[in-house]
Amino acid sequence: MTSETSASTSPVPGPVRIAYSPCPNDTFVFHAWAHGEVPGAPVLDVTFADIDVTNGMAERGELDVLKVSYAALPWVLDEYALLPCGGALGRGCGPLVLTREPGLDLTGRTVAVPSERSTAYLLFRLWAADVVPGGVGEVVVLPFHEIMPAVRDGRVDAGLVIHEARFTYQDYGLHRLADMGEHWESTTGLPIPLGAIIAKRSLGADTLKLLAESARASVRKAWDDPEASRGYVRAHAQEMDPGVADQHIGLYVNEFTADLGEDGYAAVRGLLTRAAAEGLVPPLKPDALSFP
Secondary structure, eight states: OBOOOOGGGOOSSSOEEEEEOSSHHHHHHHHHHHTTOSTTOOOEEEEEOOHHHHHHHHHTTOSSEEEEEGGGHHHHTTTEEEOSSSSEEESSOOOEEEESSTTOOOBTOOEEESOTTSHHHHHHHHHHHHHOTTOBOOEEEOOHHHHHHHHHTTSSSEEEEOTTHHHHGGGGTOEEEEEHHHHHHHHHOSOEEEEEEEEEGGGOHHHHHHHHHHHHHHHHHHHHOGGGGHHHHHHHSTTOOHHHHHHHHHHHSSHHHHOOHHHHHHHHHHHHHHHHHTTSSOOOOTTTTOOO
């Protein structure tokens, strides 16, 4: 999908190739930019892909701009820079561990997760290290939409879920065993880092700054006129109830989307430092999170 805007206002030769998810928070954030409604912003050539796919694209160095898990950053920051806006952090929006039986002891149990290169997975492992001293059993990776049915049908003992599942898990007769976000916030006092926007360093400092400004302007346009993006959001939200889509946007698009700020950067650094100490990710280089 390619959107048109005035090429003469952009120093970028040709469209910027970008991939983000069809989730409501991403389509809400990027609607104005993708439709040529951000003056001076580069034209976007948009690919829709789930986060586990974009994580892989980043590791292979594909595309110019990508929405990825913060958990993927240690593997890609040599080639990509973290943009200080456009992503998803927040409070009260963490992944959940769901079970069929309330209060299930997860020691030795099978847990389904959407990806082992996801922020949700890092938060889960940090939580389990604190509260499941015997350790969980097998971890299996399933597509996001298969996790709640797998728990409901007894194919796995527990499931780690994200996004709109916060609002729909009770429809599957499931129980919330734990909230990874609550654990993270109570132990760190920081917001939960979920999804990041990254861009290739080879684009140069001026273009990276322009991309950040464009993302920030697109967020603000979405806030100024929420109805403008509604059709775009619904078109890509598949079968999601419109009310759930609105809740989704309200939870994941917030002040950290417009600007990471000190708390946002502290949250990202804290997550990846803790994860590295547990051997879950490579350690960050000192200037890895710096932005031009």
